[in-house]
């Protein structure tokens with residue numbers, strides 16, 4: 013069973029798989045109907061759309077950001093690459109990392125599945141990684157949090173955070189006026205002005221995220237082209253899809269020690285928003 017490789021040969025559009033098969037009732041009326049040519053296949057363009065289910069730990073920041081990617085880049089006109097549609101999978105009040113993986117696997121079925129989760133103070137990250145590895149779910153781990161990924165659009169960042177996002181959020185609030193009130197009064201949304209502030213900073217964010225790989229304390233983690241690296245965590249499957257880059261961390265670099273780091277850049281490279 014493969015969870016990658018696009019939707020070719022599978023159900024072409026999301027949602028169809030859930031519909032019960034329609035049984036044709038044989039009635040005399042049907043039999044009397046004139047034969048008609050079968051409906052033409054959907055245009056090649058439709059089938060070229062890549063569908064990704066992306067599980068999110070948070071209920072607003074990550075889904076908002078993924079919808080922003082859909083709206084800005086999904087039709088392929090800016091990237092020149094394949095069209096894509098991300099289906100965010102999340103829950104009210106959020107999910108723990110292992111729940112993120114389980115939920116996205118349940119929803120994605122045979123489609124491509126990714127999971128975004130944070131270090132925070134979670135205890136089930138090893139379980140989340142194991143579940144992901146078992147089914148080939150791609151993981152974008154952020155330490156301390158996804159907010160680091162947003163911050164990297166504006167500036168480089170370094171220094172251990174030990175799971176605390178406080179300093180990252182403070183720095184993000186100062187990095188751009190649109191984020192001045194981020195995470196105040198429960199507002200962790202990424203809409204309107206905040207989306208505008210992120211625009212055209214994707215390459216900078218990817219570059220800053222990859223330089224964190226080079227700075228990893230482990231010492232053998234490299235920010236070079238990571239497509240040739242075979243693993244990103246112990247037990248992870250080999251990836252047949254060359255579009256999906258690896259994190260660049262050495263196989264024996266413990267995930268929980270990658271501080272600070274974020275793998276969200278892998279998703280943007282995979283979607284051809286930013287070149288590898």
Ligand SMILES: [Zn+2]
Nearest residue numbers: 228233261265
């Ligand atoms: Zn590392």
